[in-house]
Amino acid sequence: MLAAGLAAFATGFPVALGVRCLLDPLRRKRRAPELFVRIANLSALPADGAPRRFPVLSERVNVWTKTRGVPVGAVFLRRLGEASVEAFNVVCPHAGCVVQVAAEGGGYLCPCHNSAFGLDGRIADPGSPSPRGLDALATELRHGEEVWVKFQNFRTGVRDQIPI
Numbered sequence: 001m002l003a004a005g006l007a008a009f010a011t012g013f014p015v016a017l018g019v020r021c022l023l024d025p026l027r028r029k030r031r032a033p034e035l036f037v038r039i040a041n042l043s044a045l046p047a048d049g050a051p052r053r054f055p056v057l058s059e060r061v062n063v064w065t066k067t068r069g070v071p072v073g074a075v076f077l078r079r080l081g082e083a084s085v086e087a088f089n090v091v092c093p094h095a096g097c098v099v100q101v102a103a104e105g106g107g108y109l110c111p112c113h114n115s116a117f118g119l120d121g122r123i124a125d126p127g128s129p130s131p132r133g134l135d136a137l138a139t140e141l142r143h144g145e146e147v148w149v150k151f152q153n154f155r156t157g158v159r160d161q162i163p164i
């Protein structure tokens with residue numbers, strides 16, 4: 001009887017520990033996602049205020065794995081001064097196409113239905129089908145050189161900027 005009890009403990013205890021370890025990530029509370037993402041160094045932006053497009057790489061976490069450097073979108077960055085940067089999401093607020101920097105560099109253009117935006121992100125052509133200007137994103141300059149952006153996507157086809 002004692003031997004049977006010890007045998008049951010010897011096999012059951014490690015199995016129970018293994019199951020507990022396997023299910024542990026499911027028991028943990030989900031961490032709030034990091035809102036600000038490091039995009040580039042300030043020195044990567046032209047001093048004349050010309051916009052540059054940068055990918056947004058973030059961390060993708062599920063209960064068992066964490067993957068770094070996953071592309072989640074892209075932004076336009078533009079230097080406004082010595083220590084000020086403007087950021088726009090590249091997604092067109094009309095229907096979600098990717099906006100491009102206009103050939104002359106004086107603004108942005110969406111190739112899908114020709115929405116035109118000024119460098120400040122506002123609608124430049126009243127005939128543009130986009131219901132609002134480009135979606136501005138909050139920026140932070142950290143350590144004097146690192147440009148961080150609060151990356152978000154927004155609903156398309158509506159006048160208001162509604163995060164999704």
Ligand code: FES
Binds near residue numbers: 096110111112130
């Ligand atoms: S998706 Fe950009 S103008 Fe329609």
